[in-house]
Structures are given as structure tokens and as C-alpha cells.
Amino acid sequence: MKVGVVIYPSKKLQDFANSYRKRYDPYYALIPPHITLKAKFESSDNEIAEISNHLEEIARNHQPFSITTKKISTFHPVNNVVYLKIEPSSELEKLYGDINSLAYGNPPEYAFVPHITLGQELSDGEHTDVYSQLRLLKLDFTEEIDRFHLVYQLDNGVWNVYETFLLGEK
Amino acid sequence: MKVGVVIYPSKKLQDFANSYRKRYDPYYALIPPHITLKAKFESSDNEIAEISNHLEEIARNHQPFSITTKKISTFHPVNNVVYLKIEPSSELEKLYGDINSLAYGNPPEYAFVPHITLGQELSDGEHTDVYSQLRLLKLDFTEEIDRFHLVYQLDNGVWNVYETFLLGEK
Numbered sequence: 638m639k640v641g642v643v644i645y646p647s648k649k650l651q652d653f654a655n656s657y658r659k660r661y662d663p664y665y666a667l668i669p670p671h672i673t674l675k676a677k678f679e680s681s682d683n684e685i686a687e688i689s690n691h692l693e694e695i696a697r698n699h700q701p702f703s704i705t706t707k708k709i710s711t712f713h714p715v716n717n718v719v720y721l722k723i724e725p726s727s728e729l730e731k732l733y734g735d736i737n738s739l740a741y742g743n744p745p746e747y748a749f750v751p752h753i754t755l756g757q758e759l760s761d762g763e764h765t766d767v768y769s770q771l772r773l774l775k776l777d778f779t780e781e782i783d784r785f786h787l788v789y790q791l792d793n794g795v796w797n798v799y800e801t802f803l804l805g806e807k
Numbered sequence: 808m809k810v811g812v813v814i815y816p817s818k819k820l821q822d823f824a825n826s827y828r829k830r831y832d833p834y835y836a837l838i839p840p841h842i843t844l845k846a847k848f849e850s851s852d853n854e855i856a857e858i859s860n861h862l863e864e865i866a867r868n869h870q871p872f873s874i875t876t877k878k879i880s881t882f883h884p885v886n887n888v889v890y891l892k893i894e895p896s897s898e899l900e901k902l903y904g905d906i907n908s909l910a911y912g913n914p915p916e917y918a919f920v921p922h923i924t925l926g927q928e929l930s931d932g933e934h935t936d937v938y939s940q941l942r943l944l945k946l947d948f949t950e951e952i953d954r955f956h957l958v959y960q961l962d963n964g965v966w967n968v969y970e971t972f973l974l975g976e977k
Contacts, residue, residue, distance in 0.1 A: 648962075791818060
């Protein structure tokens, strides 16, 4: 089955993101707003238990940290993706690095740009419209991240949570 | 926010249930197939942390157990709900009992009939049609349950996982 690793931010930030995703993200119904830590890859049931053990160890070695988002940005012209930019965070980068150093799936295709997607698969015209509106929004969300999630995809495309991992020693 | 406690069965059983829910369950897009352990109730952010601690303690005091489902049943005439019946299990009942003895939300409205809903809010005619077809299905799923999930509802009605709790001592 397909699995991946994500951070689900607070309900408040998810609700905010969904208010835009509803219109602009064709994957709106398949997964709640998230920060991807490890892109999806194919895994077996046995491997998932193994991955889960590795992730638990990684989680123990990281402490909860803050994320801040202040602006909406775009991956255009590489991709017509409009997103909430997460301000640079060494903790988040280190967590991403540790998870991606595990020998599962493919190495990341791009440099890590932490973000929460608001819109994707937009035509050039839609992208220009949406981005020119959203970039004017004044935002300032700061919140604590104290967990991340190993997720898996059902046959209907919907992602469910296999396990949550709490950051820090218990 | 609204929270609840559920068991998500294996991907295989979820995919099976979804093949019927897609047509017969108006909540198909809002939550994956599940066994409800604690019906939804309103909770604050602070309370969630507290509930999470209680659930972790309960999880530690229970061991993984098997569930079996062999037939499709109905709550008609009380409710036009068609469901996968989970065979009686003392472990599941005890887990349900411990979670529902916590002083959150309302006491259960009905006796515990462990099930995975396949169809609901059916008219009497639809119910008769659907149930008369599905009751003929030959089923025999057995699987191990080693975790349960504290879930919360986003503003758009979709349920996400706050935390997973693994059964048994670590």
C-alpha cells in the first residue's frame, strides 16, 4: 500500500487552509491539510511495522517546536501550486532530514520547502488569478508541532492515519 | 471541537466496507470505515490533552485482540443502518467499557453492538433493497486489532486523527 509521513497542523490552521483548498485543490477530499515530510511510496504490511519503529525512534530524538506561517507563495513556474509557506525552521529541517535518511521510498525530488498546499493542478490562468488574490492576504499563524503521522492510502484515494508519533522523550 | 474514539480496521476491511459505503453511506467522504468506541462529544484543546492521557493508560492495560466479522446486519426498525457485525468479543467489550467509563461526553445511548456501518439514512424502501442484497454475502474476516484512535472533526465535517494508542505495554 502507499504510505507517507506528514504533519497535520492545528485544527485552526487546517480549517483556514481548507477554506481555500475547497475551491483550488482537487485533493481536498482525500487528505486534510498537511506538511509533507516524506512523499508517498509503496510499502508492505511488514515493512510498515519496521518503518513505524524507526519513526518512533526519530520522534524520541526530536523535541516539539514552533512553526510560523506569514505568507502565501507559489512553486510556479515549476508547478502551479499555491501554498502556505512555513518559515524556515532548523528543527523542522532536521526532522525532515532524519525521516528522509531512512532507506524507504525514493530520495526527495526537490529541496525541502516546508509548506501546506492550498491549490494545485491549476491552469496558468487560474494560477495567476488565485495567486494574485491570495498573496495579498495578511497572515500570522504560530503554533507548536508536537507530533507527526505515518499515513496510508485506501483504495478510494483517501489517506488515513496508521500511527501518530509524539516528539520528545516520554 | 468535536472528538470521538474509534478503531480503524485493516486497509483490507476498510476497502471492503468502502465499496458499499460509497453508494449507501452519506458520511462516506467524511470518515473512513470504523468501529465507534466513544460517540462524538464536544471538547476543548486542554481537555483533549487530558483525554489523551487517560486513553494512553487504558491502551496500556489492554492487549491486542482479534475481531471477526461474518455477516451483515441491520438496526432496523430502530435505525435504517446496515452494518458489518463484529462477533462478540470480551476484549472489545472491556475496552469499550473502560473508555466509556471516563467522565467525558454523554453516556452511550444504546447497548454496545460493535459494528462497521455500511449504509445509513436509508429510506425504508432503500433499506429493504440494500439489506436483502447484502445479507446474502458470504464473509469471513478475522484480524488483529492492536490500536485505537482519538479523532476530531474539522469545520468541513471531515474527521482527522489526533492520536493513535497502541494496545499493550511497550
